Amino acid sequence: MSVTVPQTELQPGLSGTRAALRRNFWRGVARVLRRKPSRMVGVAIVALFLLMAAFGPMLYPAHLPRDNNALYAPPSLAHPFGTDFEGTDVLALVVTGARYVILTGLVTAVITVAAGTLLGLLAGFHRGRWDTALMRLTDLQLTIPGLPLLLVLSTVWKFQGPLAMGLVLGLLGWGGIARAVRSQTLSLRERGFIEAARGLGLSTTHIIGRELLPSMAPYIAMNMLIAVTGAIYAQVGLFFLGVLPFDSNNWGVMLNLAVFGGGALTSAAALPYLLAPLLAILLLTLGIVLVVDAMDEIFNPRLREE
Template structure:
């Protein structure tokens, strides 16, 4: 009898064909999972980045919006909160590096005011624009796809909302509620934004609901929610994304205007509050010495609005399936190509 024991007294294990098959299956599953993850990242992350980067307008718009996001996060953490009498009064821009945008009548740095007002503005944009866009997209899609009584009921509500003067309604609500949280301010400002977008989305859905791919989904017996989520909404996303940006710009202008007029309470730093103080306390509109107090928040508002407009032009291309397909780099290899190098999802991020 041959001695096939190992030094510790046990018997040496011989791998069976089933063990080898299981190991091979596990390795193939691991490779397949990596390929699936690579395709998901490429389709939903890297390809949109390539599309935005290939368009100079979208590239500039993305950089501007990213600048404001960094101001509202990193900038707030690095820069001290503005305080009265921290510096000389009416210091002009670029006179000192400590106050690069100058100071106001209270000796507060305008750069610090601008940076610390950014988080509240971003929160208002997120709350208001997302609320109006989501509500309008859902109601408009359901109304356009279902038709009948549901369509008439939703459109009646939207028409009633469109007949109510938006600005007086916002002023009354702001006066009654006196919101202090930026998210609540954004929701109030978005109340008059969704009815018009709902009707516009409905019109877009009416134009696509008779397409062949929608009829195919109906024939397959898919539910209404599935068809709207998987077929209709992706098809109208370019239109929705543009209106989302327009709604965000509306939130910016309305909030600044209401803060400037003193209708919204001065509980948060806001570019409209800065404009109000510049106009009422120093006559910055008529005096060149204090004119920078007006120009700084005005330039901040205009630059963010410009960035959103340029970004919206790129988002239209991001949601175009043909353009996205041209920018997808990673592919799943066939069995005949096993072992070949895959194209990296990050390759040619700036190429077309």
């Protein structure tokens, strides 16, 4: 005689198991972060820049004040990084310019990872015609030269904000992730738990969303952080080269004006104006690298055992 357990009795136990798993996971995260103080520093740096991007512009007026009597003023208590060629506080420019840079990086990373993961999963799971068609599309995307295309686009499209900038950079950067996710999917689809799911008649959507995707979540998360770094370098470099119009303040615009407008490479007075955005980029990159290092140990059982 079979005994049917009411769903109301199963649900509390299942919820309790999931809650225990979540608690153990976050305890493991805290333990990994505490193991190396540098990882805590990385988390603090990334959090600081996120807060700067979210709330920094609220600390300053829409139009930053200028002081014609303090052009390229040296660093002081009033101006920790000095002033620029218009007498504007350089620290204020770094803080207010962080939103554009970080928002563009996040939008780029989301689009890059979402498109690459989706196409890689579909190609690797279905194989056959799906795989051939999607990989030919990926190969075509990988052959598109990014910089020349951006140069052409900049003549007809003004990239009015970080969302537009992130969209273009994201659509130009998903090919590598698509190929990597496809390789991971081809490996995982032959595992026992995927075969069991197919044997149970579960839908393709369920297998991809509930079985394959969680298994690759750590890899995808680390690629998202790396994509943020790549997007920051790309957009700052484009603004520095003067390819894009200076419609808003950001770190790339500061570098361009410091080098080509202020002569920072030949004049010591303009040097703080050049070093401030460089320091911001360096610190943010360092923070992301330290967080990726922590994530590698969190999601890699062999590293945790060591």
